[in-house]
Amino acid sequence: xxxxxxxxxxxxxxxxxxxxxxxxxxxxxxxxxxxxxxxxxxxxxxxxxxxxxxxxxxxxxxxxxxxxxxxxxxxxxxxxxxxxxxxxxxxxxxxxxxxxxxxxxxxxxxxxxxx
Amino acid sequence: xxxxxxxxxxxxxxxxxxxxxxxxxxxxxxxxxxxxxxxxxxxxxxxxxxxxxxxxxxxxxxxxxxxxxxxxxxxxxxxxxxxxxxxxxxxxxxxxxxxx
Numbered sequence: 001x002x003x004x005x006x007x008x009x010x011x012x013x014x015x016x017x018x019x020x021x022x023x024x025x026x027x028x029x030x031x032x033x034x035x036x037x038x039x040x041x042x043x044x045x046x047x048x049x050x051x052x053x054x055x056x057x058x059x060x061x062x063x064x065x066x067x068x069x070x071x072x073x074x075x076x077x078x079x080x081x082x083x084x085x086x087x088x089x090x091x092x093x094x095x096x097x098x099x100x101x102x103x104x105x106x107x108x109x110x111x112x113x114x115x
Numbered sequence: 116x117x118x119x120x121x122x123x124x125x126x127x128x129x130x131x132x133x134x135x136x137x138x139x140x141x142x143x144x145x146x147x148x149x150x151x152x153x154x155x156x157x158x159x160x161x162x163x164x165x166x167x168x169x170x171x172x173x174x175x176x177x178x179x180x181x182x183x184x185x186x187x188x189x190x191x192x193x194x195x196x197x198x199x200x201x202x203x204x205x206x207x208x209x210x211x212x213x214x215x
Contacts, residue, residue, distance in 0.1 A: 059194050066151075070192075
C-alpha cells in the first residue's frame with residue numbers, strides 16, 4: 001500500500017483521478033432521466049432528456065462526486081418524435097460560470113486534454 | 116463536509132437551484148445543512164409560465180436529494196481556496212481509509 005506521500009502524486013484509488021483533474025478540463029456525464037442509468041443508447045427514449053454532458057474545469061469534489069465546476073457548457077440531448085414517427089436528437093447548450101453538481105447525478109468523470 | 120462549508124460561505128448570495136424535475140428556482144440562499152438541504156428566500160421560478168405551481172410561494176426548503184445543480188455567482192467563489200480545501204479533504208479521506 002502506498003504511503004501518504006506517494007498517494008499525493010500517483011493515482012491509487014478511483015477518486016485520485018478526479019483529484020488530479022482539479023483545475024483541469026473534464027468531461028462529466030450525468031443522469032438526465034432516471035430510467036437511463038447513463039446508457040448511451042438514447043434511441044428508445046421519447047421526448048425525454050436522454051443525456052447531459054459537460055466539458056469544464058473542476059474546482060472541487062468530494063467522495064459523493066459532488067462537484068463544483070467553472071466555465072461550464074452544459075449540453076442536454078433530447079429525443080423527439082415527429083408526426084411520421086421519425087426520431088431526431090435535439091441538443092440544447094447552456095453556459096454557466098460556476099456550477100455545483102450533486103454527486104448522485106454523476107455517471108462518469110473523464111479528464112480531457114485542453115483544447 | 117467540504118460542500119457544507121462551501122455553501123455556508125454563500126449564504127445571503129443569490130443562487131439558482133435546478134431540481135431533478137427540471138424546475139429552476141432563483142432565490143437568496145438563507146441556510147444549508149449537512150445533507151445540503153437548502154433554504155431559499157424571495158424565490159422566483161425561472162420558467163414561470165411553464166411551472167406556475169410556485170408563483171405564490173415566497174420561500175422554500177429544498178431537500179438536498181432533489182437538487183441537480185446549483186448555479187452560483189462566479190464572483191463570490193474563491194476558486195483557489197476551494198481547490199485547496201478539496202485537496203485537503205481528499206488527503207484526509209485517504210488517510211482515514213488507510214487507518215480504518
